[in-house]
Amino acid sequence: MKNTIAVKGQTKLMTPKQRYWKNIWKHREFYMFCLPGIICALIFQYYPMYGVLMAFKKVGFGQTVHEGEWRGLDNFITLFNQKGFKEYLINTLDINFTLLAFSFPVPLMLAVMMHNSPSRKLKAISQTCTYLPHLLSMVVVVSLLNTLLNNSYGLINILRVSLGKEKIFFFEEKGWYKPLYLGSSIWAGAGYSAIVYLASLSSIDGSITEAATIDGASKLQRMWHIDLKLIIPTIVTMLLLNLGKIMSAASVEKILLLQNQVNMKWTETLGTYVYRIGMIDTQYGMSTAVSLFNTACNLLLLFVSNWVAKKVTKTSLF
Amino acid sequence: MPEKTAIQKAKLKPVKIKKKIGKTTSDKITDVIICIVLTFMSLIAIFPLWYTIVASLSNPVLVATGKVILWPKDVTFVGYESLFETKLLWRGYLNTLEYTLVGTFLNLCVTVPCGYALSRKTLPYRNLIFAFFMVPMYFGGGMIATFMVISELGLYNTFWVMVIPHGVTTFNMIICRNYFDSNIPDSLFESATLDGASVTQFFIKFVIPLSKPIIAVLTLYFAIPKWNDYMSGLLYINDSKKQTLQYIIKQLTSTDASSGVVDNLADPEELREAEIKAGIMKYTVIIVGALPLYILYPAVQKYLIGGMMVGAVKE
Numbered sequence: 001m002k003n004t005i006a007v008k009g010q011t012k013l014m015t016p017k018q019r020y021w022k023n024i025w026k027h028r029e030f031y032m033f034c035l036p037g038i039i040c041a042l043i044f045q046y047y048p049m050y051g052v053l054m055a056f057k058k059v060g061f062g063q064t065v066h067e068g069e070w071r072g073l074d075n076f077i078t079l080f081n082q083k084g085f086k087e088y089l090i091n092t093l094d095i096n097f098t099l100l101a102f103s104f105p106v107p108l109m110l111a112v113m114m115h116n117s118p119s120r121k122l123k124a125i126s127q128t129c130t131y132l133p134h135l136l137s138m139v140v141v142v143s144l145l146n147t148l149l150n151n152s153y154g155l156i157n158i159l160r161v162s163l164g165k166e167k168i169f170f171f172e173e174k175g176w177y178k179p180l181y182l183g184s185s186i187w188a189g190a191g192y193s194a195i196v197y198l199a200s201l202s203s204i205d206g207s208i209t210e211a212a213t214i215d216g217a218s219k220l221q222r223m224w225h226i227d228l229k230l231i232i233p234t235i236v237t238m239l240l241l242n243l244g245k246i247m248s249a250a251s252v253e254k255i256l257l258l259q260n261q262v263n264m265k266w267t268e269t270l271g272t273y274v275y276r277i278g279m280i281d282t283q284y285g286m287s288t289a290v291s292l293f294n295t296a297c298n299l300l301l302l303f304v305s306n307w308v309a310k311k312v313t314k315t316s317l318f
Numbered sequence: 319m320p321e322k323t324a325i326q327k328a329k330l331k332p333v334k335i336k337k338k339i340g341k342t343t344s345d346k347i348t349d350v351i352i353c354i355v356l357t358f359m360s361l362i363a364i365f366p367l368w369y370t371i372v373a374s375l376s377n378p379v380l381v382a383t384g385k386v387i388l389w390p391k392d393v394t395f396v397g398y399e400s401l402f403e404t405k406l407l408w409r410g411y412l413n414t415l416e417y418t419l420v421g422t423f424l425n426l427c428v429t430v431p432c433g434y435a436l437s438r439k440t441l442p443y444r445n446l447i448f449a450f451f452m453v454p455m456y457f458g459g460g461m462i463a464t465f466m467v468i469s470e471l472g473l474y475n476t477f478w479v480m481v482i483p484h485g486v487t488t489f490n491m492i493i494c495r496n497y498f499d500s501n502i503p504d505s506l507f508e509s510a511t512l513d514g515a516s517v518t519q520f521f522i523k524f525v526i527p528l529s530k531p532i533i534a535v536l537t538l539y540f541a542i543p544k545w546n547d548y549m550s551g552l553l554y555i556n557d558s559k560k561q562t563l564q565y566i567i568k569q570l571t572s573t574d575a576s577s578g579v580v581d582n583l584a585d586p587e588e589l590r591e592a593e594i595k596a597g598i599m600k601y602t603v604i605i606v607g608a609l610p611l612y613i614l615y616p617a618v619q620k621y622l623i624g625g626m627m628v629g630a631v632k633e
Contacts, residue, residue: 023442029517030441033431037486038450040428044467044484045454051463065466113356118349122356128619129360132367135611137546139564143571143604144366153597155369158384191363219348244456253549257568278462279553291460299456 055289061282068285075289084268092269092294095181095250100242102182107190108235111197112227116219127198130191141188142257145180146171172262181250181258193238200234201227236315244302244317247271247294270294374398374601382597397602400595407603409559410566414545417480417562422540425483425490429536432486433494434525437502455488465553479554480547480562490539497532498525534621545611567607571600 014022024031050065055075057068079085110130117123133141148155149170157167170176204227212222228235242249252271259267268276270290278287302317310316341349368388373381377392385391401407435441436448458464464484473479502525510520526533551562 027438027441030435030438032518033435033521034447036428037432037491038447040483041451041454041486043471044464044482045458045486048459048463048467049457051459051466054463064470065463110356110359113352116348117352117356119353122353126356126360130363132612132615133363135542135615136608137548137564137567139546139548139568139571140604140608143567143600144370146571147597147600147604148366148369150597153382155373155384155387158382162384187363187366190359218342219345223348256552257548274461279465284462284466287462288460291462295457295460302456 052288052292054285055292057285059284059288061284063284071285075285076293079286079289079293084273087265088268088270088273091266092247092250092271095178095255095269096246096248098178099182099185099250100246103186103189103193104239104242106186107193108197108228110190111194111201112223114194114198115201115227116223127191127194130194132191133188134192136188138251138253138257141184142254145184145258149180171258171260174263174266177258177263177266181254185254196238197231197234200231204230232313233315236309236313237317240302240305240309240317243305245298246301247297370601370604374598374605378595378598397598398606400599401602401606404570406558406566407563407570407606410561410563413560414563416477417547418541418544421481421483421544422537424481425487425540426533426536428483428486429491429494429540430526430529430533431521433491434498434502434521436491436495437498438507439504451486451488451491461553468554474554475556475560477560480550487540490536493539494532494536497529501532502528531621534618538618538621542611563607567603570603 054065054068056070056072057065058071058075059065059068110126114123114127117126136144147153149157149168151157151167151169156170160167168176170180208230209222209226212226217225248271250269250271252269252275255267255269255272256275259272271294274287274291274294277283277290306316306318372386372388372390374397375390375393375395376386377394378396380386380391436444438444441447459467468474468479473482506524507520510524511517515523546564547562548564548568551565555561555565
């Protein structure tokens with residue numbers, strides 16, 4: 001406030017335009033602070049956006065974006081008519097929606113339980129324990145799966161054999177892929193995701209819970225009607241953030257690590273397909289077309305779900 | 319007025335009231351269920367980690383026959399010894415350490431000043447700059463376009479590709495901005511600038527010393543993904559001397575790698591032995607790869623969770 005008054009007093013004769021530039025000049029050092037970040041974002045995030053043009057061109061190995069020959073929508077037409085495309089699209093939707101359906105409620109449930117835990121010690125211990133797997137890298141998580149479930153030296157199969165049951169080939173059987181993927185994702189991520197909900201649960205006014213207790217609400221009722229209801233904005237925000245990347249939530253990194261020659265058919269998603277035809281087959285144009293399609297689906301879903309959330313719960317991302 | 323006094327009474331003597339009402343049976347059942355579920359979840363979270371440690375320390379033959387589950391038996395360090403001879407792993411360790419240290423430092427240099435500038439409410443076009451950083455969260459050129467930019471800049475297969483921040487991590491910047499927003503009072507800035515300090519002087523003399531907690535949180539948030547990064551090594555590095563730890567762990571533990579060795583051995587007993595040895599080696603690789611973060615964890619635990627809270631509460 002002081003500053004603006006001082007400026008006004010000094011510069012009565014300034015036109016609005018001059019005042020505007022003076023104000024910007026006053027903040028020059030702040031803009032300098034932003035500059036490194038802006039440059040990084042321009043080079044590594046905005047400049048690649050120009051490369052999206054490759055989706056409408058034929059670009060091969062050793063060619064740059066401008067050298068490619070325009071092909072209009074040919075890449076997309078070839079893509080949609082390709083034999084594997086429908087399969088990959090279904091795989092992508094399948095794994096991502098199942099992932100959302102299972103891995104979204106678990107941290108929420110965990111957080112509400114921790115918040116209502118009768119003993120503080122148990123809360124602290126379970127929070128630490130469930131958080132620990134989050135520190136592991138995707139490579140280590142998959143290596144753990146590979147090692148524990150291996151068919152010759154993995155713990156599970158050793159125990160099965162000693163109980164006289166048959167070995168399970170976890171990585172080669174279609175039915176086991178999703179449980180493995182979901183199980184390990186929840187195992188590694190639930191404790192971490194629960195923290196956000198715990199933070200917003202801890203900001204609930206204690207007197208509300210107390211009043212409900214006096215009025216005779218049981219603990220279960222309090223968990224449902226107070227805890228869950230009052231953190232709905234946080235839940236909706238997290239849900240929207242998850243929906244905004246629905247086509248790519250199942251990480252490419254993890255699927256690539258889990259893939260082998262046998263399970264390729266049911267594990268390949270659009271995300272890993274981008275890697276395969278782009279980095280390995282060097283069909284840059286086609287690969288960019290796939291990733292553009294993927295991003296477009298994400299954006300569409302984000303806008304639709306944001307709009308719905310705004311109408312229904314009055315909470316939204318933008 | 320009477321309502322208020324009732325609430326005040328309840329607040330003053332919560333213990334007494336609770337005792338009066340007592341816990342109903344259904345509440346007790348709920349408590350027991352919560353305890354059981356939390357204990358069960360904690361055990362599930364911990365068991366695979368514990369088993370890996372146990373298996374890496376036990377006699378491989380006992381592990382392979384399922385006699386080792388909860389406690390190491392016939393303790394041996396064979397796995398660790400053979401790991402010390404694997405030069406590739408240590409090369410990767412050193413590389414990743416360099417990438418993580420330098421990369422985290424550069425990331426901090428970019429993010430902290432920017433987060434501070436964006437926390438100033440008087441900054442013209444503040445929201446525009448903020449939106450500029452938000453857009454890439456939802457829309458990007460994709461894997462190939464980014465790859466081509468990196469090779470165009472001559473960064474492919476160099477030290478710098480692993481170190482220069484690939485754009486700005488928007489989430490971390492939000493945390494940083496929120497912290498400054500609520501922890502550096504405007505009056506401090508005004509009195510300092512009235513005394514003739516420039517913005518940069520103020521930032522160095524006042525803001526940085528006051529921002530130790532947020533720098534700790536950001537260090538972790540930048541360092542952990544960098545240490546765990548697999549894709550960058552896969553995409554941008556093709557020289558095994560520059561390769562990252564995670565990529566090397568993947569090579570050492572992948573099933574394909576061990577089956578290659580196994581195929582060459584015709585004798586079934588030798589084959590079994592090779593498999594067992596490959597197995598114990600994997601346990602030790604996993605431990606060694608994850609160890610640094612677990613050593614760091616107790617020291618930084620409060621910051622990690624605190625950081626999430628800062629980011630979540632104000633968003």
